[in-house]
Amino acid sequence: MTLKHWALVGGAVACLNANSVVAAPWLEPGDPRARFAIQKLADRGHIEASTTTWPISWVDATSGKQSAARDPQAVGMASAYLNFERDQQASDGFRGEFNLRGQNEVPGITGFEQTGTGKAETSVNLQWQGSAWAFGLKPTYTHKPDDDKELRLDGSYLALNPGNWVLGAGAINRWWGPGWQSSLILSNNARPVPSAWISRNATTAPETSWLTWVGPWDFTILAGQKESDRQVPDAKLLGMRFTFRPVTGLEVGLSRILMFGGEGYSENGKTIWNGLIGKDNGQGGANEPGDQLGSIDVRYGFPIGEQAVGLYAQMMGEDEAGAFPARKSWLLGADWTSQLFGADQQWFVEYTNTTADDFLGDAMPNISYEHGRYKSGNRYYGRNIATSFDGDADALTMGGYHFFSSGSNLSAKISYAELNKDGVSRTVASKGVFYNVPATDQKVAIASVGYGTQVLSGWLELNLQASDDKIEYISGEKDQFSASASWTYRF
Numbered sequence: 001m002t003l004k005h006w007a008l009v010g011g012a013v014a015c016l017n018a019n020s021v022v023a024a025p026w027l028e029p030g031d032p033r034a035r036f037a038i039q040k041l042a043d044r045g046h047i048e049a050s051t052t053t054w055p056i057s058w059v060d061a062t063s064g065k066q067s068a069a070r071d072p073q074a075v076g077m078a079s080a081y082l083n084f085e086r087d088q089q090a091s092d093g094f095r096g097e098f099n100l101r102g103q104n105e106v107p108g109i110t111g112f113e114q115t116g117t118g119k120a121e122t123s124v125n126l127q128w129q130g131s132a133w134a135f136g137l138k139p140t141y142t143h144k145p146d147d148d149k150e151l152r153l154d155g156s157y158l159a160l161n162p163g164n165w166v167l168g169a170g171a172i173n174r175w176w177g178p179g180w181q182s183s184l185i186l187s188n189n190a191r192p193v194p195s196a197w198i199s200r201n202a203t204t205a206p207e208t209s210w211l212t213w214v215g216p217w218d219f220t221i222l223a224g225q226k227e228s229d230r231q232v233p234d235a236k237l238l239g240m241r242f243t244f245r246p247v248t249g250l251e252v253g254l255s256r257i258l259m260f261g262g263e264g265y266s267e268n269g270k271t272i273w274n275g276l277i278g279k280d281n282g283q284g285g286a287n288e289p290g291d292q293l294g295s296i297d298v299r300y301g302f303p304i305g306e307q308a309v310g311l312y313a314q315m316m317g318e319d320e321a322g323a324f325p326a327r328k329s330w331l332l333g334a335d336w337t338s339q340l341f342g343a344d345q346q347w348f349v350e351y352t353n354t355t356a357d358d359f360l361g362d363a364m365p366n367i368s369y370e371h372g373r374y375k376s377g378n379r380y381y382g383r384n385i386a387t388s389f390d391g392d393a394d395a396l397t398m399g400g401y402h403f404f405s406s407g408s409n410l411s412a413k414i415s416y417a418e419l420n421k422d423g424v425s426r427t428v429a430s431k432g433v434f435y436n437v438p439a440t441d442q443k444v445a446i447a448s449v450g451y452g453t454q455v456l457s458g459w460l461e462l463n464l465q466a467s468d469d470k471i472e473y474i475s476g477e478k479d480q481f482s483a484s485a486s487w488t489y490r491f
Helices: 032-043 072-089 209-214 269-276
Strands: 093-103 118-129 133-137 140-145 157-160 165-170 195-200 217-225 236-247 250-260 290-304 307-321 324-340 343-353 394-403 409-419 442-455 458-467 471-473 476-478 481-490
Touching: 032 072, 032 290, 032 307, 032 324, 032 343, 032 394, 032 409, 209 236, 236 269, 250 269, 269 290, 290 324, 442 471
Parallel strands: none
Antiparallel strands: 093 118, 093 481, 118 133, 118 140, 133 157, 157 165, 165 195, 195 217, 217 236, 236 250, 250 290, 290 307, 307 324, 324 343, 343 394, 394 409, 409 442, 442 458, 458 481, 471 476
């Protein structure tokens, strides 16, 4: 079967009904080409749906198909790619993928793209989809993993589609926010936390006249449980995200993460309520309900000629003051597209500062992603559930993607970061788990390149990451060089 060869076939790709309702699968984070396509279509006014909350439903991702047909020079290849992928990933019945991955080192610094968590992995992803139900089973064997868990079911799920809602349970990757390199509240840097969730399917605007100003809106709520191999075993996780697009091109996102309960601590309704209203600002007092993060993000995208430009920002608070997030971290960025050499390009530049109140105030280190009770922090199996730079970091990243007309991809990024700026770590590591938490104040440059293309009727991804020095984490050093190869075959 041919994979990814879509760009020049025009009408030969499936003409899909973008208004049909499907339970799953959704489009998970990890495919920069899909993200580029959705974002450019939205910035040019062809998609009126949330683009900063991943997974994204295929209903939303392909909703601009008819409008895009009137803008073929700018978004023709992007629209064709999404339609092809939807045909591959969201058709009724059974389908599957087989994947092999190998790498000499598990990268400590990651972005929107997917990376493995062991030296070698093999998985089979089996999925079935009907008119109202869908499920996925993805058993994976990982050799020499960072977290000592060789067998896992990450990517498995069961989903039901009542009306315009999706009810699901499983472990799927998420990305909340407009950043390309980081999210300050929830990303795919860590393994997905097993959870149950409810989310909208098509993020259409309200029909009620007095709510039409909200525009297309999205809502997700999830409840999960973290690992037992942590300082407070089996801590619970509650997450919520609401986004809306009041005007074309402008998207606003409001997110909340609450970690509470676990072995020896209350998990009742009062505890959850007190956490949600912010009664947990003392960093671990005996009567506190847990640890909560809140974030606000904004992205505005607009067309210029046949291209698109976006400006975005995200603010995350570790505490609450006057009903708003306090002890703030910041992310600022811009992205834009181009069309050179007969291909599409996506570019971005992004600044991240995760030292509380450092960007607009007096720095307060050892607060972001840390907690006096939950000494493993806002991490899952040793990795931050948000940015891979972790807390107390200052980082600037520039990156670009080149999408060949043949279907192949080329990517390059460079980051310059100061990690753990005050040189102190509050995190308590668990035995057998590698904690990707910088141990000392370190200044480091990290460069990465990647190439993806069709090989042997499958899709081959090659990636190389290098830093100018080894990064020292509280669990040990990582090698300066990480080279990986991943091959996926669909059947």
